[in-house]
Amino acid sequence: MGKRVNMDTKKTSLYQLHQDSKAKFVDFAGYQMPIQYSEGIVEEHRFTRNHSGIFDVSHMGQLFIYGQEDLVDDLERIFPLDLKNLKLNHSKYSFLMSDNAGIYDDLIITKIKDGFLIILNAACKENDFKILKALLNNKYKMILDEERSLIAIQGPKSVQILKSVIQGVENLNFMSGNWFTLDYHNIYVTRSGYTGEDGFEVSITNEFADRFTRRLIDKGAKLIGLGARDTLRLEAGLCLYGHELSKDKTPVEANLKWAISKERILKGNFIGSDIITKQLNSGVSKIRVGVKPEGRIIAREKTKIYNESDLEIGVITSGTFGPSVNGPVAMGYVENEFSKKNTKIFLEVRGKKHPATICSLPFYKKNYVKGFN
Amino acid sequence: MSEVKYSKEHEWIKLEGNIATIGITKHATEMLGDIVFTELPEKGSNVEKDGTAGVVESTKAASDVYTPVSGEVVDLNQSIVDDPSKINQDPENSAWFFKLKIKDKSEMDTLMNKDEYDKFAKESSA
Numbered sequence: 499m500g501k502r503v504n505m506d507t508k509k510t511s512l513y514q515l516h517q518d519s520k521a522k523f524v525d526f527a528g529y530q531m532p533i534q535y536s537e538g539i540v541e542e543h544r545f546t547r548n549h550s551g552i553f554d555v556s557h558m559g560q561l562f563i564y565g566q567e568d569l570v571d572d573l574e575r576i577f578p579l580d581l582k583n584l585k586l587n588h589s590k591y592s593f594l595m596s597d598n599a600g601i602y603d604d605l606i607i608t609k610i611k612d613g614f615l616i617i618l619n620a621a622c623k624e625n626d627f628k629i630l631k632a633l634l635n636n637k638y639k640m641i642l643d644e645e646r647s648l649i650a651i652q653g654p655k656s657v658q659i660l661k662s663v664i665q666g667v668e669n670l671n672f673m674s675g676n677w678f679t680l681d682y683h684n685i686y687v688t689r690s691g692y693t694g695e696d697g698f699e700v701s702i703t704n705e706f707a708d709r710f711t712r713r714l715i716d717k718g719a720k721l722i723g724l725g726a727r728d729t730l731r732l733e734a735g736l737c738l739y740g741h742e743l744s745k746d747k748t749p750v751e752a753n754l755k756w757a758i759s760k761e762r763i764l765k766g767n768f769i770g771s772d773i774i775t776k777q778l779n780s781g782v783s784k785i786r787v788g789v790k791p792e793g794r795i796i797a798r799e800k801t802k803i804y805n806e807s808d809l810e811i812g813v814i815t816s817g818t819f820g821p822s823v824n825g826p827v828a829m830g831y832v833e834n835e836f837s838k839k840n841t842k843i844f845l846e847v848r849g850k851k852h853p854a855t856i857c858s859l860p861f862y863k864k865n866y867v868k869g870f871n
Numbered sequence: 872m873s874e875v876k877y878s879k880e881h882e883w884i885k886l887e888g889n890i891a892t893i894g895i896t897k898h899a900t901e902m903l904g905d906i907v908f909t910e911l912p913e914k915g916s917n918v919e920k921d922g923t924a925g926v927v928e929s930t931k932a933a934s935d936v937y938t939p940v941s942g943e944v945v946d947l948n949q950s951i952v953d954d955p956s957k958i959n960q961d962p963e964n965s966a967w968f969f970k971l972k973i974k975d976k977s978e979m980d981t982l983m984n985k986d987e988y989d990k991f992a993k994e995s996s997a
Contacts, residue, residue, distance in 0.1 A: 533931070538904050538905045539905055539929075539931070540905040540907070540930060540956075541905075543930075725930060725931055726930075729930055794907075794908050796908050796928050796933070798932075818930055819907035819908065819928070819930055826908075848910075
């Protein structure tokens, strides 16, 4: 059953630590990544919700783009964001889109001194870099930084643990960041995450990543694998690229229109804006929803969704058992007319139709620390 | 006297008279991880050797459970449907899956004994 790990895959700076912690590895986007450690996905999930989990997300892309006002103008032609008013060290969730508003990647963009830092999905980062370089006509210095690791620390105890190692992080608001110095290393910390919990993402030099992470473990945090990362994000109703998001889906279809700046919609001069505006005005035929199966049946990706008249109306994009919800959870796309909360639907699992309902997201209530600005 | 045998699909089978109790091995649960869903065959149904006779799902994926021998399903362990985590806790004892009234005892002959299975499990996970 266990998948063999391809020896050509890359290792992160925490590889030795993962091995020391008895990780089971999987090949993910060309990297050997820990899927779980000895305690298993359910326990790792619960530990993150109740305490503090450390996630090695060094496979993700850290793209630094340097430039001044020209860069802001050029990036506004690419991203549907009000970047002119994005304050220093503040972050926004956004998308790299095609002309048809198909999603090439979803990302977090942060205004830093002299430019922007963009966090990209591992599987998309090389392609994103090429697309962005072409769109920006090679005008700006762009570094897809392989010299830095990215470590997330998530869960209610994370602020206490991280501040005991890096003083001052407790003052960061949700979706903002800053540079810190620890043992002469420059560390960029943002208050953000992918679990529905309060937490931080720490960009740190590769050479210091192992020592830094072991300090967090000494303070009581535990390493958490990609398996629990997936159950945590799914309970939090967050999208995963390649599942909820793809080149065939637009941000409006993905029910992420909140991430598109209203001011920018009015001006409409960004890549994909024609389609986005049209979809916002006349609606979409399919839309992302939360799905709650009855009982314990788990509807995995590609499970077909039917309405009460037995007509196929959509498909599941992610589904698992949610340990904090203590039941199955799923997301998928359904025809717009069946997307209302509490609509009865059926899921075809192993040849049988099982009842479920459309539900609001998230399945698990967020515990983010809100900004005061 | 009862004898316990093992299949290459990581089921164990304990035969007492003509009643076989079937479950999945500890090694299987370690490969699967946390089991969160179980589906069992219907009571009274007939299952064929090496055919599907249930499903277990972990947080990661679904896996079929096969029956190593043919027979009629005469009993089910509802407690592992109500709380699938019991399978991780005690897979080769209280967390049995189903009981069969078997037709052909010779089907047991092709299965492995404990030593053979332990060796097989070690090699297949290497």
